[in-house]
Each structure stands twice: as structure tokens, then as C-alpha cells.
Amino acid sequence: MDECSLYDTVIVTRSRSPHHAGVVNEPTSRAQGVNPLCGDRVRLSVRAGHDGIEDLRHETRGCAICIAATDLMAEVVTGRTRTDALELGQRFTDMLESQSPPGEVADDADMPEVLRAFLPLKTHRSRLRCATLPWTALGEALNHD
Amino acid sequence: MSASDTDVLSQADLSHLRAQFPILSQTVHGKPLVFLDSAASAQKPDVVIDGMAEMMRTQYANIHRGLHWMSERSTEAYEAARTRVAEFLGAAAREEIVFTRNSTEAINLVAYSYGSLLRPGQAVLISEMEHHANLVPWQMLRDRIGIELRVAPITDDGDLDLDAYGALLADGKVGLVAITHMSNVLGTVTPAERLVAMAHEAGARILLDGSQAVVHRRVNVQDLKADFYTFTGHKLYGPTGIGVLWARRELLDAMPPFMGGGDMISSVTFEKSVWAPVPAKFEAGTPAIVEAVGLGIAIDWVESIGFDAIGAHEAALTKHALRVLPEVPGLSVVGKPRERGGVVSFTMDDVHPHDIATLLDRNGIAVRAGHHCAEPLMRRLGLTATARASFAAYTTEHEIDVLAETLRRIRQFFV
Numbered sequence: 001m002d003e004c005s006l007y008d009t010v011i012v013t014r015s016r017s018p019h020h021a022g023v024v025n026e027p028t029s030r031a032q033g034v035n036p037l038c039g040d041r042v043r044l045s046v047r048a049g050h051d052g053i054e055d056l057r058h059e060t061r062g063c064a065i066c067i068a069a070t071d072l073m074a075e076v077v078t079g080r081t082r083t084d085a086l087e088l089g090q091r092f093t094d095m096l097e098s099q100s101p102p103g104e105v106a107d108d109a110d111m112p113e114v115l116r117a118f119l120p121l122k123t124h125r126s127r128l129r130c131a132t133l134p135w136t137a138l139g140e141a142l143n144h145d
Numbered sequence: 146m147s148a149s150d151t152d153v154l155s156q157a158d159l160s161h162l163r164a165q166f167p168i169l170s171q172t173v174h175g176k177p178l179v180f181l182d183s184a185a186s187a188q189k190p191d192v193v194i195d196g197m198a199e200m201m202r203t204q205y206a207n208i209h210r211g212l213h214w215m216s217e218r219s220t221e222a223y224e225a226a227r228t229r230v231a232e233f234l235g236a237a238a239r240e241e242i243v244f245t246r247n248s249t250e251a252i253n254l255v256a257y258s259y260g261s262l263l264r265p266g267q268a269v270l271i272s273e274m275e276h277h278a279n280l281v282p283w284q285m286l287r288d289r290i291g292i293e294l295r296v297a298p299i300t301d302d303g304d305l306d307l308d309a310y311g312a313l314l315a316d317g318k319v320g321l322v323a324i325t326h327m328s329n330v331l332g333t334v335t336p337a338e339r340l341v342a343m344a345h346e347a348g349a350r351i352l353l354d355g356s357q358a359v360v361h362r363r364v365n366v367q368d369l370k371a372d373f374y375t376f377t378g379h380k381l382y383g384p385t386g387i388g389v390l391w392a393r394r395e396l397l398d399a400m401p402p403f404m405g406g407g408d409m410i411s412s413v414t415f416e417k418s419v420w421a422p423v424p425a426k427f428e429a430g431t432p433a434i435v436e437a438v439g440l441g442i443a444i445d446w447v448e449s450i451g452f453d454a455i456g457a458h459e460a461a462l463t464k465h466a467l468r469v470l471p472e473v474p475g476l477s478v479v480g481k482p483r484e485r486g487g488v489v490s491f492t493m494d495d496v497h498p499h500d501i502a503t504l505l506d507r508n509g510i511a512v513r514a515g516h517h518c519a520e521p522l523m524r525r526l527g528l529t530a531t532a533r534a535s536f537a538a539y540t541t542e543h544e545i546d547v548l549a550e551t552l553r554r555i556r557q558f559f560v
């Protein structure tokens with residue numbers, strides 16, 4: 001399906017075999033995100049310490065976009081402070097929700113490359129929540145631990 | 146078109162028919178549109194589009210209130226649409242047709258109004274395969290007046306379990322049955338006559354949700370001996386914003402109004418109002434005038450082709466789909482009902498229905514994916530979502546082949 005850039009290789013491969021699936025040992029918090037429209041469900045378990053997020057794992061039932069977004073989120077937030085992780089989530093959501101077309105997104109040099117794979121979602125607005133759902137769940141987890 | 150002479154649509158008939166739907170010649174993402182989402186809402190033929198525009202251009206005013214020429218013409222057109230719907234459903238009288246916004250509003254009207262005549266201790270019986278439109282209003286009624294809500298199970302094949310249905314009626318407490326005439330997820334056509342007879346034997350009234358059924362088959366409410374029947378205009382090649390409740394005259398007469406306002410009263414003082422006779426009692430406020438007229442035109446259009454031809458065409462398409470889709474690796478068709486209308490839900494191993502729908506869309510193919518407003522049914526089937534292809538009079542076998550071929554490529558892409 002070369003005609004659909006949304007299904008970038010990284011998204012398809014991560015959805016097929018996620019690197020961060022499962023549950024962390026001794027979690028400091030857990031959270032769940034559900035999209036009632038499609039039944040996608042993201043369960044997160046997080047272990048966070050003084051220096052920030054030490055480990056994050058997920059059990060995701062959903063579409064390829066949702067699984068890949070969750071898995072890549074786990075990858076990019078591990079090692080970050082809570083504030084830093086939440087702020088990245090906000091920038092990711094802003095990047096997808098802003099009205100500017102995919103090619104003209106203001107360059108955010110700090111945006112991890114893997115998260116840019118989701119830029120084509122800007123032309124699939126009905127699927128945006130598939131990618132932002134894990135970040136909503138992360139907000140829950142980090143604000144309630 | 147004289148398709149009804151032969152009871153099937155020839156290739157020439159079908160091309161002629163498709164040419165009447167301007168949207169079908171659109172391209173999507175550079176591909177010819179393959180529209181397989183008619184069960185959600187059907188496309189509209191030129192006669193409907195033009196007829197509605199023509200009314201607004203030439204003969205439009207508010208109805209039932211103006212003493213002027215324009216208002217009289219609009220009133221005539223609106224009331225002629227009511228007569229048209231009454232004939233279409235085989236109603237005993239045109240007053241038995243109440244216009245609503247859609248099927249959802251028609252069911253809510255019955256739940257609110259007829260529902261208020263039910264008493265605590267009585268029950269409403271629905272089935273496991275109801276659309277949320279025929280489930281949530283009954284839950285709201287239950288919570289409002291304390292009736293019991295019973296749910297008749299389905300079999301693994303996706304048919305209503307008639308033994309269980311009979312058992313749930315047996316204690317005589319069911320005041321009203323509300324069941325779909327055709328499932329929007331499984332395509333199951335329910336045995337309406339049987340359901341009606343069994344309900345009546347148990348002393349219950351019965352509402353049939355005909356939102357899907359009326360599109361595919363001739364329905365005669367008097368032959369069915371039903372008490373309430375609902376459908377929605379936009380699935381029947383008509384516009385949005387117009388739906389229909391049919392009910393027996395004596396039931397409508399006994400029911401309190403649903404909404405209050407203009408047009409539904411015969412006299413008003415600050416102390417009290419006297420309700421207008423049916424159907425006006427149930428049509429408060431300015432109705433969807435142009436949309437009702439559009440629905441009347443859509444019915445004319447459907448009948449000009451004829452349900453024999455439409456039914457035979459859709460049955461052939463469904464048979465074809467049930468042959469070619471299961472040949473796609475990893476694909477499973479959901480349900481195996483005894484009688485199926487032009488709706489096929491499916492899942493594919495390793496590919497989520499939403500990914501299927503997005504990738505089909507990139508190829509110009511429109512299908513529905515999700516829970517189809519039937520979450521409890523999905524749970525019963527052990528699924529969270531399915532993809533669904535649905536067929537209409539304008540659907541072609543070639544489109545189903547394109548669907549199957551594209552699904553094959555999607556599956557290869559993911560595995």
C-alpha cells in the first residue's frame with residue numbers, strides 16, 4: 001500500500017511487534033485510556049523515580065496507529081522527567097492538531113524523529129485520537145502517581 | 146426503467162441507474178469512488194436532489210399556517226409526501242404516519258409517549274442485536290418509570306433465538322417488544338411475522354425498527370400486523386432530517402404528545418391546551434418540509450425500479466460477496482444468519498478494522514468500521530469492532546471484486 005504514507009514502516013513494524021509491551025516491575029502508577037468511538041484501549045504501567053520515568057510498559061488493544069503510537073511514546077519518554085514528558089506530549093498533540101498542512105509544520109527541532117511518522121495523520125483527522133490516546137493516558141498516570 | 150418486468154437489473158439498467166447518482170462518478174484520493182457504506186446512509190439520485198431544490202426555488206413557505214398560495218402549495222406537497230409514505234408502508238390511513246427527524250427520534254417518541262402508558266412491573270423486550278437507537282431510549286424509560294428491560298439473545302449464527310424470545314414473553318409482563326427488522330451489523334432479517342404473532346399472543350405490542358429493512362424489501366405493516374414501525378429517510382435514498390413513525394391509529398390516539406409547541410394543539414389558554422388530532426399532535430413546530438417532500442420523491446424513485454428488482458440485485462451482490470470475501474486470506478465474515486440483507490461485516494486477522502477502513506479509503510473504497518452503534522452486540526460477538534461493507538441498488542459486483550482485491554493487498558502489507 002505504497003499510496004498511504006500514514007502506514008510508515010516504523011508504524012507497521014511497531015504495531016506488529018511492540019518493544020515495550022507488558023507491565024513494569026513495581027509500578028509507581030498505572031493508567032488506562034479508552035476511545036469509546038472505536039474501543040481502543042491503552043493500559044500503561046509506569047515506574048518513575050526522582051530523576052523521572054525509569055520504565056514504561058503498555059498493554060494496548062487497538063489499531064496499528066494506536067499500538068505504534070503507544071510503543072513509540074514509551075520509547076521516547078523513558079529517561080525523561082515528568083515535566084519534560086508531559087510537555088513533549090503537548091507538543092506532539094499540537095503538532096497533529098494544528099491546522100497547518102503536514103509539509104508546513106513549524107520546525108520543532110526537539111521533536112523526536114520517530115514521532116514525526118505520525119504527521120500524515122493531519123490528513124486523517126478522524127484517526128488523530130488513535131495517536132494521542134496514549135499521551136492522554138500518560139498524563140493521567142503522571143498526574144496521579 | 147422497466148427492470149421490474151424482468152425482476153433483475155441488467156448491466157444496462159445498472160449503468161442507467163448509477164448515472165442518476167452524481168456522487169458515484171467522484172474520485173477519492175485519485176481513485177474512482179467505490180461506495181460500500183450505504184447502510185450508514187445511502188447516496189441520493191438526481192430526482193431527489195433536484196426535486197428538493199426545485200421546491201425551494203419555486204413553491205416554498207411554512208405549512209399549515211399561511212393563508213397564502215405559497216403556503217397552500219407547500220402544505221399540499223408535505224401532506225402528499227405523508228400519503229406517499231402511507232402507501233409505501235401499506236398503512237390503513239395517512240394519519241398513521243408521523244414525520245420525525247429520523248428513526249432515532251421515532252423510537253424515542255414511542256419510548257417517551259407510549260412508554261408513559263406502561264406501568265412499573267411491566268417489561269420492554271428488545272434483542273441483543275439492536276442499534277443503540279433501539280436500546281438507549283428503553284434504558285431511559287426504565288430509569289424514568291421503573292419498567293424492566295429484557296433482552297432476547299441471539300444465536301452464534303446471528304439469528305434471534307426464538308425459543309428464548311418466547312420464554313421471555315411467557316409471563317405476560319412484557320407490554321412492548323421493540324426489535325429490529327434487519328440488523329445493521331449482521332444483516333440478519335428477523336422473522337417479523339412470527340415475532341409479531343408471538344408478541345401479540347403474550348399480550349404485548351410490538352415495534353419493529355425498519356431502518357435497514359425498508360431499504361431492501363417491500364414492507365406492509367398491515368400484513369405484518371405490527372403496532373409500530375420506524376424508518377429513516379436518508380438510508381432510503383432520501384435526505385437527512387426526515388424519519389417516519391407508523392403506528393396504529395388507536396395507539397396514536399391514546400398516546401400523550403411527545404413535544405409541545407406550535408402545530409400540535411387545537412386550542413391553547415394559559416391554563417391548558419387541547420391536543421390536535423393525530424398526526425399533528427406529534428409534529429410540534431415547523432417540520433422538515435422540504436425533506437419530507439424529498440423522501441416522497443425517493444420513494445417514487447425506489448418504486449420506479451421496484452423492490453423485486455432491487456431485492457434480486459442486492460441478493461446477488463450479497464451472495465457474490467459471501468463467496469469472494471472469505472477467499473481473502475485471514476478474513477472472517479461475522480455471522481451466518483438464515484436470511485441476510487445487503488450487509489456483510491468482517492474482520493481480518495492481524496489487521497484492525499480501522500486500519501482496514503483507512504487503507505481502503507486511500508483506495509477510494511468507503512466502508513464503515515467500528516462498533517456500528519451496537520456495542521452490546523459487539524460484546525456478545527466477542528469483538529470490539531468490525532469492518533462492514535453494505536450494498537445498495539447502485540452497487541456493482543465489480544465494486545465487490547475491487548474490495549476483495551484491495552483487502553488482499555492490505556493483508557499482504559501488514560503480514
Ligand SMILES: Cc1ncc(COP(=O)(O)O)c(C=O)c1O
Nearest residue numbers: 247248249276278329356357377
Ligand atoms: C437498525 C438501525 N436502527 C436505527 C438506526 C438509526 O437511524 P438514524 O440515525 O437515522 O436515526 C440505524 C442507522 O444507523 C439502524 O441501522
